[in-house]
Amino acid sequence: MTVKPNRPKTFQAGRGYTHADWDAVDSPEFTADDFARMKPAREVLPESFFEGLNEARKAGRPRVEKPKQAVTLRLDPDVIERFQQQGKDWRSRMSEALRKASGG
Template sequence: MVSKFSSRRPLDEGEEAEIQKIIASDPDAPEATDEQLAQAKPFAEAFPDLMESIKRARGRPKMAAPKVAVTLRVDPDVLERFQSKGKNWRSDMTQALRKAVGLT
């Protein structure tokens, strides 16, 4: 959508008057009065139950047993063998380590 009003420069009086006329003519969104603005409350204060129901934590959900990042030096031929198995080579390496220590 192309706008004929640019925010890169101040509006002249004619443009400002035209914008105010458009705002005033919108029946679905009348401009709030000073009394209405004085009675306005923040969303969380006006609808605490609804706010609580839509509140969510940011980021990825916590895992029950998150994996631990480590640095591990392995022989090049061992790494090459696992990587040659394809995209899931890390999972294959994990399974091999689990088997080696008796966890599976």
């Protein structure tokens, strides 16, 4: 299902731009002819653009040897509350407590 963004067709105050900004923009909707004239990005953009994209995609969190697994676990509310009261990293402390309890 595609969700169409809510783009106003008339100026609406309080959206971060002025009425003059709104009037200065001339962006008619694309026609079938406009789409027919479009070219693939690789034909019109320099190769350095795509090299930069590839570099940006490599960024991020490094892979870990043993990634954590998401599980669903039903616990008593008082147990969760006690761990949450210990502060921000309560999930890590809960994991450590389970590791100790399992003999690990």
